[in-house]
């Protein structure tokens with residue numbers, strides 16, 4: 364298990380670019396509830412979830428850094444041309460709040476008149492505090508990886524549990540629409556784990572269970588250990604409805 368880090372501090376891969384972007388999807392009707400949006404992908408994450416579906420957005424390598432040249436300029440040029448045509452921007456990753464310039468980046472997008480949806484793993488509550496305080500984010504989706512006692516095991520890094528708790532409470536008190544969500548992984552999660560998740564987010568507005576899909580993942584060995592195991596999403600949803608107002612399943 365490695366230490367959870369804000370990767371901007373990693374020695375060895377210093378980047379000359381303010382934001383590390385892998386690219387953007389020009390238009391999405393599903394990433395941002397109720398909005399026509401574009402989705403921008405940041406690179407680098409301080410978790411190592413073995414079930415991560417975007418492994419290419421997790422590790423920051425010298426090659427990856429080199430390929431980001433002009434990414435931010437290209438993205439803002441695109442947005443400039445979409446003023447009045449797109450409603451919003453989804454910022455996802457990787458872990459967007461691990462970017463050292465994430466706040467000015469969001470501020471710039473908001474200044475252009477777009478709504479912002481931020482995806483986060485909740486490891487940097489200080490960033491959430493700032494963007495909520497300054498009204499920079501209009502919707503937040505926070506991953507809940509597991510019950511708090513299994514967080515480090517699930518994300519394969521040493522997790523500061525207080526930071527996760529703080530991000531959850533900041534999100535619930537933010538006054539903006541939000542959702543919590545868990546990718547449910549047979550071989551990692553059991554139905555009993557959701558009692559721990561319910562304890563963490565009791566009273567929340569919305570929670571989504573995301574079905575684990577058999578595709579490229581960060582640690583392919585997980586596929587072996589998950590073989591033959593299942594988690595009944597309907598049963599889990601029923602369990603979670605005792606703690607959360609709206610519970611949905613995404614397949």
Ligand code: SF4
Nearest residue numbers: 408410412415457484
């Ligand atoms: S699933 Fe999310 S939090 Fe986990 S490693 Fe991938 S990008 Fe990071």
